[in-house]
Amino acid sequence: MSIIIRRPRASADLVETWEYIAADTRISGFTDMTDSTVLITHRLKLRPPRPEDAEAIFSRYASDPEITRLLGWPRHNKIEDTQAFLSFSESEWSRWPAGPMLIESRERGELLGSTGLSFETEHRASTGFLLTREARGFGFASEALTAVTALASARGVQRLYALCHTTNSSSVRVLSGCGFRNEGILAKFVVFPNLDDAQPQDVYCFARDETEGT
Numbered sequence: 001m002s003i004i005i006r007r008p009r010a011s012a013d014l015v016e017t018w019e020y021i022a023a024d025t026r027i028s029g030f031t032d033m034t035d036s037t038v039l040i041t042h043r044l045k046l047r048p049p050r051p052e053d054a055e056a057i058f059s060r061y062a063s064d065p066e067i068t069r070l071l072g073w074p075r076h077n078k079i080e081d082t083q084a085f086l087s088f089s090e091s092e093w094s095r096w097p098a099g100p101m102l103i104e105s106r107e108r109g110e111l112l113g114s115t116g117l118s119f120e121t122e123h124r125a126s127t128g129f130l131l132t133r134e135a136r137g138f139g140f141a142s143e144a145l146t147a148v149t150a151l152a153s154a155r156g157v158q159r160l161y162a163l164c165h166t167t168n169s170s171s172v173r174v175l176s177g178c179g180f181r182n183e184g185i186l187a188k189f190v191v192f193p194n195l196d197d198a199q200p201q202d203v204y205c206f207a208r209d210e211t212e213g214t
Contacts, residue, residue, distance in 0.1 A: 053086070068194045
């Protein structure tokens with residue numbers, strides 16, 4: 001798989017092309033570009049959200065009860081909720097080396113979901129992913145997560161982790177398939193605001209130690 005990471009640096013914009021050989025990731029070339037951070041995979045384009053994405057985000061997934069059921073953020077009930085997320089995203093990108101990202105189809109340009117990195121320290125970040133109903137079942141989550149994992153490594157992340165509800169079997173499969181290790185259950189650890197049960201829920205903690213190359 002070939003992944004292109006675009007990000008402006010100093011006076012010249014660079015594209016880093018990452019070639020995957022077995023479990024190794026390496027830089028294979030650089031090209032001048034003029035774009036913000038964008039990840040290009042075989043079928044997907046991952047990029048930071050923009051203000052004009054508000055309506056698509058709201059209607060495609062952020063207001064959907066099924067998609068948001070096992071997410072850690074409240075379902076959007078009005079477009080202003082989505083606009084608040086976009087402001088948060090902008091602040092994350094200005095503060096850290098990366099932030100939230102949208103998943104788009106390279107072929108059609110339609111919004112398929114979201115992913116990204118949430119930095120806690122310079123060397124530790126969490127990730128996650130969601131797909132619209134129509135985008136499920138095609139391997140897009142694994143393709144997007146592989147790209148985000150490469151981005152995390154490129155940005156100096158040494159510990160990348162993800163939390164998921166213990167009943168979320170599809171996320172468990174994706175994380176395991178992308179090289180994340182299940183470190184066990186964190187009991188009564190996360191409140192999922194879109195569940196009827198307002199009590200803290202058990203979650204799995206999946207993690208990658210990038211210093212070990214896993």
